Amino acid sequence: MDTLKKEKNSTSRRDFLKASTIATAAFMIVPRHVLGGPGFLAPSDRLIVAGVGVGGKGKSDIAMFAKSGKADIGFLCDVDTRRAADSVRDFPKAKFYKDWREMYDKEHKNFDAVSVSTPDHNHAVQAMAAMQLGKHVYVQKPLAHDIFEARALTAAAKKYNVVTQMGNQGASNNGPREMKEWYDAGLIGDVHTVYAWTDRPVWPQGIPWSANKAEIPAELDWDLWLGTAPFKDYVNKLVPFNWRGWWDYGTGALGDMGCHLLEAPFSVLNLKYATEVEASVGSVYVDEFKRGYFPDSCPPSSHVTLKFPKTNKTKGDVTVHWMDGGIQPERPEELGANEVFGDGGNGTLFIGTKGKMMASTYSANPRLLPLSKNEDIKVKEKFARVKGQADGHYAQWVEACIAGPGKNELSSPFEIAGPLTEALLMANLAIRGADIQRKDANGKTTYPGRYKKLLWDNDQMKVTNLDEVNQFVKREYRKGWTLGS
Structure with missing residues (x-):
């Protein structure tokens, strides 16, 4: 994947990253797939989530994953550091990136799942790349920008055997x-x-x-x-x-x-x-x-x-x-x-x-x-x-990811969200x-x-x-x- 060149001579950029970044080795919780491979379960198992688009709705999405009590927000990615500022403050141990491709390249061994909350036209490429890495995905509505993308994501969820959910939380009401x-x-x-x-x-x-x-x-x-x-x-x-x-x-x-x-x-x-x-x-x-x-x-x-x-x-x-x-x-x-x-x-x-x-x-x-x-x-x-109804839509996905594909019922997996x-x-x-x-x-x-x-x-x-x-x-x-x- 291509990566962006680092900005030069930017004090504000350097300070921002310094405040929001930790070394991967500092994580107290190891991703579940590293511990025992797909399907591995442990009493202390938790899901490590990477957020792509963490301002606005993305901010509330990752906050709800964390609120489930079973997920840790390990990585944050946003093209706009203004929009990301609140999430960086709320999750100070999470490592920050501007380019999701760079984050996937460097950190894919260090997270289990991806939350995509970006403008519609980038949903499909971000979700598809995550699934091809074997990551579970949560994608804000609508699932995609065009019909071909929606059909492709629906097929990919099955092909790569990952847990998926679209962010139409009313489906859990x-x-x-x-x-x-x-x-x-x-x-x-x-x-x-x-x-x-x-x-x-x-x-x-x-x-x-x-x-x-x-x-x-x-x-x-x-x-x-x-x-x-x-x-x-x-x-x-x-x-x-x-x-x-x-x-x-x-x-x-x-x-x-x-x-x-x-x-x-x-x-x-x-x-x-x-x-x-x-x-x-x-x-x-x-x-x-x-x-x-x-x-x-x-x-x-x-x-x-x-x-x-x-x-x-x-x-x-x-x-x-x-x-x-x-x-x-x-x-x-x-x-x-x-x-x-x-x-x-x-x-x-x-x-x-x-x-x-x-x-x-x-x-x-x-x-x-x-x-x-x-x-x-x-x-x-x-x-x-669904426990918690619309709010429980997030915990439902987290728990399904931890349980593994095919184990838990979901309100809006891609097999349903795709045709919709x-x-x-x-x-x-x-x-x-x-x-x-x-x-x-x-x-x-x-x-x-x-x-x-x-x-x-x-x-x-x-x-x-x-x-x-x-x-x-x-x-x-x-x-x-x-x-x-």
Whole structure:
């Protein structure tokens, strides 16, 4: 692997590393695989975790692993020392790196597992490289940036026989398990339609890329932050959060919230791969009369419809509607005028042949409709609950890593998270397809992806009736970056 050259003449950089680095030999706990190889168990066994991306959500992720009482944070990696500062303070014995490739090269014998919490466009390369080293991985949602990556990570988890978990922590809540029990008991009949909606994005979308080149902060390695993405000059306010609204780095509101809101429909109905998708998107105006055309940016709102084939839990196809940007489905007639739909800004609604049920973000607070039905639900509990629910999502992965592959049940292993992520990314194909331009014989600009249903060949991983959109199924990495060895 390539490594970054050390920065020269940087007192602040030297002081930062001096404060945050210890020699590997100073570890009091030896990685479990060194003690006895894969599957070795000892009474004092603990998991040593390396964090890639340790600011923001990455900071809270590694803190939760440590809180499990069975994991030690041995290594920290972040391209931005400002964002990493809190984690360096909280884990003073952890060795710090800016480049995850250098950390993997030098330290892979000294840790057992990797937590990836970076922008979406770098998830796959960081997770794949870890799995190829035999490391267990925890990857923030969405699992990947494009469909090819999601499929590749799903296959790699099985090939390398490692323990995996995606960071959609609501999958460990009681809500999905309660709804599965209600559904299996026949309380709402056969589900044929699902709605999920969010008030996201809460970051800019549907805008042009800034023409104002900005000075790169001294603490940020911009080239390394870009990673697999095409090179662009640094612009203000993209980091640490607004990258979500740009296709080169993020996956829009679907990537941010879809893994939370659509996890329950997948687990309740055993959904897997969709067969067709269509979308309508909101637009913005650059002046009083002209709509903006900004294909590099996710739209400000969208409504996507996905069709899934019959499963062992349904009697026929299932139609799933996704809505973002504040768009919501029609309010169920069983819901009172002053009763909250979902949790207001977000929610999931199941429509069955005998009734309906809904839930809030992270599948929390599931309810039958009308709400009076919830006063006396008598359904036997048959699915084991996760201790700590959403917070327990982290300890569940830690304990599964320690136990070894195939020993413990997980809420969102890649075999489940992969197809879920693919569905969201397939929805994004339809959204991006709406912005594809062509010139007709008269030189007039047309949009062939609008007002069209995209048909999906799952085995070939391609859309069969609009070839231009297939460029987004597997994107081209910047030179020097590959998905695995």
